[in-house]
Amino acid sequence: MQANIEDMPGMSFDCECGRKHSVDIGKLVIGSDNLDEIVEGLSAFRGEKLLVLMDKNTYGAFGEIVVKRLLDYGFQLKSFMFDTGDRMLLPDERSIGRALLEVEPDTTFILVAGSGVLSDIARIVSYRTGKRFAIVATAPSMDGYTSVGSSLIVGNTKTTIYSHYPCAIFADTSVMRNAPMIMIRAGFGDVIGKLTALADWNLTRIINNEYYCGTIAKLVQKGVGKCMESAEGLAARDERSIRCLIDALILTGLSIGLAGVSRPASGTEHQLAHYWEIKAVEKGEEHPLHGNSVGVGTVVTAMLYELASGILPEGIDYPKADFVKSLLEKVGAFTNPRDLGISRELFVESMMNAMNMKDKYTVLRYCAQKGKLEEFTDIITRELYN
Ligand SMILES: [Zn+2]
Ligand SMILES: [Zn+2]
Structure with missing residues (x-):
């Protein structure tokens, strides 16, 4: 499978693993200064009524320019900008309800200019109202653009609800390179997390004969x-490095759809990040960006793998913790849960309990089965919270 990412939409093939893999997204456009490609990519919807969703930040980043260009080209659209003041926009009932009010009987298409939260809101609203939707990505902050699920906050807890794929994703590197640095760091953390996710996938293949x-x-x-x-260039917002980051995020996001399971993109590092996120949401507190937590979770998972090296089955490739740390440091990202605001107590709790949240076998469960999780957690905690 040597395909160029932009050629992947619509691809379908029978694989050696016994499954048929396909990419059910209509269009992927990644490039620099690609405003014209956006207009062209949406031309099929010119006669229809578009709803464009943005927030104050993404309006300034790109939304305003996109809307103006679409209007110049004769598109019929209504735009809506979320304004939450100092409050962070959350993918919760309130935002979803607000977006729903903007959908009119003759709206046929929803275009969202934004990153994770906004695309999750657009994804669920478009799915439940039977409209198609497309994303103009504004930040390389997570791998969820190509996701089929919406990551939402419902009833004060985080949950993923099945929705649908966008029919098109547009990623303009000249815009995305200007995203807040914390979002670029988060995207990099989400990518680095695949190192331990892949180790977990291999581990469960060997131990449980799970699909691989x-x-x-x-x-x-x-x-x-x-x-x-190309990590070094990210801190300087080098456009080629940003392109590699976007490609990796889109590719790893697509890998979930290809595999039909989240294994290639999420393992222990995501279990830990989700645990920290859920605990914050339950308390009504803000939590770090997903990818920032995943990056730290990857360091922790690599530490656990190193401690477990003597009891692991043969053939598991896992990254060294120092290596993961050095990568994150290249972009100025956090490497320690303490710096994310995770208390020592919460950290220990997450190490012991994160494996129970979703029925997914990872190195946490493996260490627990070997009777070693408590001991390893203790060692890691003392190293991180000294
Ligand atoms: Zn396969
Ligand atoms: Zn992730």
Whole structure:
């Protein structure tokens, strides 16, 4: 599978793993200064009524320019900008309800200019109202653009609800390179997390004979590898490095749809990040950006793998904690849960309990089964919270 990412939409093939893999997204446009491509990519919807969703930040970043260009080209649209003041926009009932009010009986298409939260809101609203939707991505902050699920906050807890794929994703590197640095760091953390996710996938293949696809694992490894090689340029917002980051995020996001399971993109590092996120949401507190937590979770998971090296089955490739740390440091990202505001107590609790949240076998469960999780957690905690 050597395809260029932009050629992947619509692709379908029978794989050595015994499954048929397909990419059910209509269009992927990644490039620099690609406003014209956005207009062209949406031309099929020119006669229809578009709803454009943005927030104050994404309006300034790109939304305003996109809307103006679409209007110049004769598109019929209504735009809506979320304004939450100092409050962070959350993908909760309130925002979803607000967006729903903007959908009119003759709206046929929803275009969202934004990153994770906004695209999750647009994804669920478009799905439940039977409209198609497309994303103009504004930040390389997470791998969820190509997701089929919406990550939402419902009833004060985080949950993922099945929705649908966008029919098109537009990523303009000349815009996305100007995203807040914390979002670029988060995107990089989400990519680095695949190193331990792939180790977990391999571990469960060996221990539980769980479904595994070597082709997809290699594809993810390649995308992550390219992104790691160009990490240095991210801090300087070098456009080529940003492109590698976007490619890796889109590719690893697509890998979930290809595999039909989240294994290639999420393992222990995501279990830990989700645990910290859920605990914050339950208390009504803000939590760090997903990818920032995943990056730290990757360091922790690598530490756990190193401690477990003597009891692991043969053939598990896992990253060294120092290596993960050095990568994150290249972009100025956090490497310690303490710096994310995770208390020592919460950290220990997450190490012991994160494996119970979703029925997914990872190195946490493996260590628990070997009777070693408490001991390893203790060692890691003392190192991180000294
Ligand atoms: Zn396969
Ligand atoms: Zn993630």
